[in-house]
Structure formats: C-alpha cells, structure tokens
Amino acid sequence: MSHNLNGKVALVTGASRGLGKHISKTLADAGATVIVNYANNYKNAQDTVDFIESDGGKAIAIQGDVRDEESVKKLIKQAEDETQGSIDILVNNATGPQPVISIEKLAWQDYLEQLEFFVKAPLLLTKAVLPGMKEKKNGRIINIGSEVVQLGTPNHSNYVMAKAAQLGLTRSWANELGSFSITVNMINPGFIPVERHEAEDTSEYRSGVPLGRMGVPQDIGNAVLFLASDAGNFITGQSLSVNGGNTLGI
Template structure:
C-alpha cells in the first residue's frame, strides 16, 4: 500500500520526533492522526501545518480504552481503518544527565513508568488496530527505540531498559503477525538534537556524541523520520522484526 493511501497514528506527535514523523507522513499525503497526551494546542498546530488530511486526537496511550476510542475516531473520520501505527510517545521522561537517577537511587517505580510508556502503550495500540489489519492483510507497526541500550553514553537506567524490552516486544509481534501481512519494526535514534525531551542534555554530551560519531554529526528528528517512512513504504515490505539504528554510525549493529 502506498503511503498516501495509509491512515497513520503517530503517538506523542505534538512535539519533537513525533512532530517530525507526523509531518513526514503528511508531506507524502498520508492521513495522519496527531496523537497528544496533554498539549492539545501544539497538536492542533501540527495538524494545521499538515493540512486537511491530519486530525489531532488526545489519548493517553497507557490507557487501553482511550486508545481504542482514538482508533475508532480515526476510522470514522477518514472513512477507512488505521493501517500504520508509530509508537513514539515518551511519557514522563527528560534526557537530563545532571538530575538523572543513578544506580544508587533509581527505584522500581521509575522502571515501571517506562515499561508502561513503552511496552504497555505499544501493546494497547497494536491490539486496537490488529483486527482491521488482519482483515485487510496489511499493517505497519513501527516502534521508536534508542541506541542508548546498546551504547549508554549516559546511563538512563529506566528509559533504556524500557526500550530494550520494547525490542523484545517488537520481535515477538513480528514473528506472530507476519502471517497476516503485518510488519513490526523498530527505529532507534540516539540523543536527537534537539527536541523538548533532549533540551536538558548538556552541550558537553552532544559534543562527545558528535566527536565519536562517524558522520561527525548529531542526528536530527527529521533524519529519523525518513527511516520511519521507509518501514511504512513498499520498499520495506519484506522487512520485519528489525531494529534499525539511525545515529550516524555511532552504534554499528
């Protein structure tokens, strides 16, 4: 299915990487749900920048009923089912190397919040769209990961562990859902320059990343968004269960 014919939900699309992904899909003509958790004003502006084929919908992706309602609204508004989900939302986390909790102070509750924001959210969105995807023999689930669990430049214990678990989720779902024409993949950027979530990242950390990255540059949200489009496009139709690292070569997997 061409991207212009798809109905795409991008979670956490009111800012940062989510906005870049939503705009990338919108620029090719896809019908885009700009999902947001709290920032409706930003989501509305993102949708307006895309045009008539974008719809802002508020939903906490950790809440199964809210996700199901969002999927139903999207189907009703666009007149066809959701074909593509990008699990991007980042709940209650900032990349702050100064105030992060270290190994002596991290709590299980911190891990639990990130598991809920990563794995539980992806489970909710996947299950909400699964019946239609199976019926239509087409679906694209694209999870946003991180290169930090392979190369923890800064040890964000809870966040990186949650994303590592999301990779396990990705591969198990890919194995089971492939028979229905559904692909499930992960796109993992590094610390992106610059989003709301990474705005607290110090200049020194970004300079370190740039100096040890083969392309000698810190990856941008737009560069990651381009790879998300690949997985949704016809060129990615034979790829599933993969984690593609998009970080200028910092992590070579």
Template sequence: MTDNGPAGGMIGKVAVVTGGGGALGGATATLLAARGASVVVADWNLESAETRAKAIVAAGGTAVAVGGDVADDDAVERIFSTATEAFGGVDIFHNNAAAVHLARSDGPVADLTDEVWDGTMDIGLRGAFLCCRTVIPLMIARGGGAIVNTSSIQALIGDTWVPAYSAAKAGLLSLTRSIATQYGRQGIRCNAVCPGLIPGVRTEPDMLERILRRQPVGRSGRPEDIAEAVAFLASDAAGFITGQALVVDGGLTGHMPTYGDPVTSPLDAPAAR
C-alpha cells in the same frame, strides 16, 4: 503537498502516530502526510497534536488530532476509533510515545524510584503493548499493515544514565520481534527504529559535544532523519523487511570506544615499528 519520495507513495494509506505532537513523531506525521497518507496525530498534549495537525492541513495534507495517554486503555481505544471514524481504518502505525518527561529523574539503579520506573514502563512499554494490541485487528481487517516502534540505541548498549528508559526500549525490541513473528502471515510487518541522540530542549550542551566527538557523521541528528527511516520501514519499499531494528545514530554505536579520543586512538598513535 504530496511527495511520493524515494520510499514510495502512501496515497490512500491511513497512519496513526503517537507522540505526534513532539519532535520525532511530529516529523514523521508531517512526512507521511506529505507522501499522501491521512494521518491521525495522537499525543497526551492535545494542544501539541492540534498544532501539528493544523500545520499538516495548512500545507495541503490530511490530518486530525486526538489527545490521550497511551498508558490508559480508554485513551488508546479513542485514538484508534478516531482513525477508523475519520479515515476508515489503519494501515501504518508509528508507535512513538515515550516518557521523556521522566528522563531527568531516571538515574542510577540503586537510587531509582518506583515512580520513575513505573511511569517509564507504563508509557514506553505497556502503552506500546496496548496500542499494538488494539491496532493489530484493525490492520488484519484491511489485509495487513506496518508497525514501526521507536526504540533507542539505549536499548542496545549499556550507559551511565536512564536505565528505566533503556529497559523500556529494550522490551520494545522484543515486542517488535514477537509481533513480526506472530502476525507476519496475516500481512503485518513490525520493525523498530533506534535513534541516536537527536538534540532537543533537554539536551545538555556538554553532552552534545561529547557525543559529536565520538560520532562519525559530523553533525547532529535531526527529527527528519528518524522520520525518513520510519517512512521507509512503513512503505511498500520495505515489504520484505520485518522483525528488524534499524539504527539511525550517525555511526555512534558502530565503533570502538577509542574513536574520538585523540590520546588513545590507534589511528593517531605513531606507527608501530
């Protein structure tokens, strides 16, 4: 199964992926294993984590599964102790867990409930902090490591929906920069990926159509697109990159709002005389 790939081989590395039973985390876990890493697939849904880990092993990779809610201190300790006991430590951490199950209840600020706000922050930001606080000493003990946080383009621009999710992801960008600054001289790099829309079971067809009309790359994003970005940032090929946010959105945030509107776009208007 080993595929050293353009981002560099990861043979001998140990990786932990939270939210590893889902689409994005699962794609990353699979790719890191294919490039030679031993992977701990962590997810609040143990069955999903086990399914992904078994698929990795069946393909010739090395993986174990562990269940746990990243918002719970004991569960976080269990996730990383599993990595230490199974593989001897941690070199790569993909901090990917998010409260996606709350997204449909995340709406206008004036109508947002405490439950949705707190639940989103508990998993998306507090959980990320707990994991980083736990893994940093483990990485320092091995001479360093790479943390890649999954943020979002929602952290970069305003939108009409998911303000709690957006705020949590924006906080994650600040945490990324703080970790990169505080622990860089101890061998730890910390970066973030900011995915655009990656269609899934919760994606409404009309939303997807509107996004694609405004996205220069003329296709939907795939979990593998994000996995490739994470694998690059976690690899030695990105050894001089830290404290950064890599946007992976098909160009969605790289243009003016007039793009994709055939009525108002200056590209489609008659030439000025």
C-alpha cells in the same frame, strides 16, 4: 519501489512536538492521512496539523493517553470514525519524562513508569489496530526505540530496560503477525535534539558520531517512511539504528 502512502491512515503517538511531529509530516507528505496523537498540549498538536496542512497534507489531532486502555480505545474509535477507515501504519513514539537515576536511588516504580510507555502503550495500541490490519492482511507497526540499548547508558537503566523490552516485543510480534503481512520493526534514533534539548550542549556527542553531525528529526521521519512504504514490504522484526553510525564500535 514506491514510497507513496496515498490512501493509507497512519497514527503517530506523541506527535505534538519532537520526533513525532516530523515523522507525522514525512508520512503526510507521502500521502498518508495522519492521526496526530497528543496527551496534554492541544495547541502544539494543532501546530503539527497546521505544519502538515501548509504543504497540502491531511492530518487530524486526537487526544489520548497511550498508557490508558479506555483512552486508547477512544482514540482508535475516533480515528476510525473521522477517517472512515482503519489504521494502516502505527508508529509507537510517545514518551514521558526519562529521569536519570542511579541504582541506589531507583525504585521499582521508576521501571514501571518507563514500561508503561514502551511496553504497555504499544500493546494497547497494537491490540486496538490489529482487527483492521488483519482484515486487510496488511499493516505496519513501527516502534521508536533508542540507541541506549546498545550503549548501555549508565544511571538510565529504567529507560534502557524498557527500550530493550520493546525490542523483544518487536521481534516476537513480527513472528506472530508475519502471516498477515503485518510487519513490526524498531527504529533506534541517536541523540536527535528536539524542543526539550534546547539548552543542551551537543558538541561532545557530535564529536563521536562517524558521520560528524547531530541527527535531525527528518532523519527519523525518512526511516519511518521507508519501513511504512512498499519499499519495506519484506523487512520485519528488525532493529535499525539511525544515529550516524554512533554505535558502530559496539
């Protein structure tokens, strides 16, 4: 079964660094033209584009705040104009800060801020790309979740709650869009050190991972590619842990 994405257009949100950068590279290496979305850091987004182009891939950096309806509309319009096509693969990956807060200190606003990234943004983006996907009777929506939903990580209910909500919409949208051959799935990374984790000690986490190592961003890129490609044709509404088995005991 082919992992070839020649002729496809993929949009990866939050692709200026971290997992999004490597998801973008993996999809571009497979032949997709990738829209590298970013919010603030043009230079980092351009680094992702250069990283992709250095191996002969195709990518375009486009700014857009995924929490803002007008900004999302502009982002999709610009992506469609520049690629002269519509989005075939949407990867909802962007995240803002994920503050650790005890119940006593939590405010309702802390929950809303996480929902903006993991529920509102996927909704705005999915609504914007659906006309093109429905017309083609084909599409891929891949939500990047987290193992924290299974772990029930304490003092992080703001983040855990929003990722759990993302799982609910993944399953409901998969049912709703199945008849258009649009698949909707969720990938749940374990702790995958990226730029923002540079100073963190990973030894304790690593000691609990059955596969005995930390994940690398490429592990998530590979899983996204599998679901985005024809190999994932008959998979929808699923939640896939990519964490070396870290949640096996749950």
